[in-house]
Amino acid sequence: MAIRIVVAEDHYLVREGLRRLLETQDELEVASVCGDLDSLLEAVEVERPDVVVTDIRMPPGNTDEGIQAATRLRASSPDVGVVVLSQYAVPSYVLALLDGGSERRAYLLKERVDDVDQLVAAIRTVAAGGSVLDPKVVEALVAENARSEDSPLNELTPRERDVLREMAEGKNNAAIAASLFLTERSVEKVIHSIFLKLGLTWETAVHKRVKAVVLYLAESG
Numbered sequence: 001m002a003i004r005i006v007v008a009e010d011h012y013l014v015r016e017g018l019r020r021l022l023e024t025q026d027e028l029e030v031a032s033v034c035g036d037l038d039s040l041l042e043a044v045e046v047e048r049p050d051v052v053v054t055d056i057r058m059p060p061g062n063t064d065e066g067i068q069a070a071t072r073l074r075a076s077s078p079d080v081g082v083v084v085l086s087q088y089a090v091p092s093y094v095l096a097l098l099d100g101g102s103e104r105r106a107y108l109l110k111e112r113v114d115d116v117d118q119l120v121a122a123i124r125t126v127a128a129g130g131s132v133l134d135p136k137v138v139e140a141l142v143a144e145n146a147r148s149e150d151s152p153l154n155e156l157t158p159r160e161r162d163v164l165r166e167m168a169e170g171k172n173n174a175a176i177a178a179s180l181f182l183t184e185r186s187v188e189k190v191i192h193s194i195f196l197k198l199g200l201t202w203e204t205a206v207h208k209r210v211k212a213v214v215l216y217l218a219e220s221g
Contacts, residue, residue: 002026002027002028002029003027003028003029003050003051003123003124003127004029004031004047004048004049004050004051005022005028005029005030005031005049005050005051005052005053005123006030006031006032006033006034006040006043006044006047006049006051006052006053007019007022007030007032007033007034007052007053007054008033008034008035008036008037008039008040008043008052008053008054008055008058008066008069009033009035009054009055009058009085010035010036010055010057010058010059010062011055012035014055015033015035016033017113018053018113019033021113021116021119022053022119022120022123024116025116025120027120027124028120028123031043031047031049032046032047032049035058035059036058036059036060036065037058037059037060037065037068037069038060040052040054040065040069041069041072041073041076044073044076044077044080045076045077048077049080050079050080050081050127051080051081051082051083051123051126051127052069052070052073052080052081052082052083053083053085053119053123054066054069054070054082054083054084054085055084055085055086055110056084056085056086056087056088056093057086064093064096066082066084066085066086067084067093067096067097069082070082070084070097070105071096071099071100074100074101078104079104080104081104081105081106081123081126081127081129082097082104082105082106082126083106083108083119083122083123083126083132084097084105084106084107084108085108085109085110085112085113086107086108086109086110087109087110089109089134089136089137089140091137091141091214091217093107094107094133094137094214095214098131098210098211098214101211102131102208102210102211102214103129103130103131104126104127104129104130104131105126105131106122106123106125106126106131106132106133106170107132107133107134107137108122108132108134109134109136109137112134125170130170130206131170131206131210131211132169132170133168133169133170133210133214134169135165135169138165138168138169138217139165141168141214141217142161142164142165142217144217152197152198152199153198155197156194156197159180159190160190160193160194160197162180163176163180163187163190163191163194164194164213166179166180167191167194167209167210167213168210168213168214168217169210170206170210171206172206173187173188173191191209195209195212198213198216200212200213200216
């Protein structure tokens with residue numbers, strides 16, 4: 001079964017370009033496109049998509065309508081995944097998106113639209129109940145916090161930092177192991193060490209540990 005998508009973007013050329021890009025993928029079906037928050041919510045009610053791909057800013061306020069949509073859909077359509085596309089690597093936006101749960105949520109920088117494989121991977125992940133954060137957002141959060149001399153991030157080994165970034169991007173242990181050429185058992189040990197050093201509660205569910213790491217990075221910055 002194809003993953004049904006509603007696209008929300010107020011700029012016509014960007015919206016059409018995104019629609020055509022997604023329609024090149026056999027596993028995806030664009031059910032509707034729209035240009036503002038109200039029409040997005042209406043489209044979700046009518047089309048019952050699996051995933052919404054939305055700009056973070058659009059009418060009526062051009063502030064954080066993509067985040068607002070994700071919040072409202074958490075209550076009205078909890079099975080719908082949301083991929084927010086943004087120009088901003090801002091921790092407050094990420095935390096707002098994950099507020100109430102990180103399941104079925106992704107935050108990608110708009111430049112990722114050019115990388116169809118990464119965009120499709122994010123869509124597939126949220127459709128399956130997972131969460132994804134843009135690697136550049138994670139890098140920015142880690143870099144910001146590592147500037148403090150007393151940050152526990154400075155106690156992490158290079159390998160632990162690598163695993164932390166992969167983990168915050170929403171990857172499970174198998175994917176991290178494949179990416180870093182490690183065994184899954186080694187990845188599990190490294191993650192235990194990271195959580196111990198950062199004072200975080202151990203979480204087995206990927207979406208929960210993504211939120212835990214982002215909360216730590218944002219609140220300690």
